[in-house]
Amino acid sequence: MGEEIVRAKFLRFGCLYAYSLGQTSRRLGGEAQPSASASVTRTGLLFSHSHSHSLYMSYLQKAQRVLQIEIDELQRLKDRLDIRFDQAVQVLLDTTEAGGKIIVLGVGKSGQIGEKIAATLTSTGSPAFVLSPLNALHGDLGIVADGDAVIALSASGETAELLNILPALKRFNVRLIAFTGAMDSTLAKHSEVALDCSVEMEACPMNLAPTSSTTVMLALGDALAMVLLEARGFDKQDFAKFHPGGKIGRSLLMRV
Numbered sequence: 001m002g003e004e005i006v007r008a009k010f011l012r013f014g015c016l017y018a019y020s021l022g023q024t025s026r027r028l029g030g031e032a033q034p035s036a037s038a039s040v041t042r043t044g045l046l047f048s049h050s051h052s053h054s055l056y057m058s059y060l061q062k063a064q065r066v067l068q069i070e071i072d073e074l075q076r077l078k079d080r081l082d083i084r085f086d087q088a089v090q091v092l093l094d095t096t097e098a099g100g101k102i103i104v105l106g107v108g109k110s111g112q113i114g115e116k117i118a119a120t121l122t123s124t125g126s127p128a129f130v131l132s133p134l135n136a137l138h139g140d141l142g143i144v145a146d147g148d149a150v151i152a153l154s155a156s157g158e159t160a161e162l163l164n165i166l167p168a169l170k171r172f173n174v175r176l177i178a179f180t181g182a183m184d185s186t187l188a189k190h191s192e193v194a195l196d197c198s199v200e201m202e203a204c205p206m207n208l209a210p211t212s213s214t215t216v217m218l219a220l221g222d223a224l225a226m227v228l229l230e231a232r233g234f235d236k237q238d239f240a241k242f243h244p245g246g247k248i249g250r251s252l253l254m255r256v
Contacts, residue, residue: 066203066211073199073212074219080196081223088193088224091175092126093231095149102128103144103174105136106153107161109210110179110217114153117221123242124225125234133161137168146173151221154178155197155213157185166190179217195220 057065092102102121106114114130121128128151129143144150150169154162157180166187169176178191181198188194197220203211 069203100147110153120225124229155181157182157187
């Protein structure tokens with residue numbers, strides 16, 4: 001049975017992970033794996049009892065498999081970047097140049113990734129604040145002002161807590177950028193710019209825990225922040241002003 005036919009079967013039954021298990025190990029020079037056709041018959045076992053993977057892979061091989069899956073998803077992100085990324089950069093550039101700030105929203109793991117993105121933006125000269133979607137409806141919307149930009153993160157694009165505050169945000173003159181894995185979602189449709197954070201599979205053996213998807217969101221946030229940094233002409237002297245502590249601060253202040 002051909003490789004493409006086997007791959008199609010896995011896609012049909014939502015079992016791409018089992019297929020990737022063997023393929024990734026082969027790319028990484030791991031031990032020979034059971035054939036793809038043999039893996040098809042064991043799909044239920046692989047997904048119901050993830051510990052059975054240890055029959056074929058060492059801990060090191062499993063770690064390499066996780067990293068390879070995430071590398072592959074990052075490559076897909078790189079390959080699909082398009083004009084919408086340019087538009088997102090321009091929205092943030094216009095906002096910060098006009099004295100506005102960036103508000104970052106997210107729930108759960110997406111919210112935690114949002115915190116890192118906001119921290120990176122702030123430390124590189126683009127003031128960003130994290131807004132809890134829950135607390136926003138109980139007074140914290142006071143942080144939002146006309147002229148701000150909002151980055152909303154949701155893998156599904158249907159996170160209820162986040163969607164609940166969209167009507168309130170619309171009362172402000174803000175520009176909305178979405179990080180989402182579902183370009184036909186409610187969040188994407190209500191955004192000025194929607195950036196595709198979709199992944200084919202998580203690095204989790206059960207394809208459940210946010211792993212590849214959060215890595216993609218974080219990397220996209222880094223790309224946005226670094227391109228914005230250059231567009232604003234942010235340099236080492238500026239960085240030294242915002243980061244006087246630690247090894248980075250010491251190394252910069254000795255030269256500035």
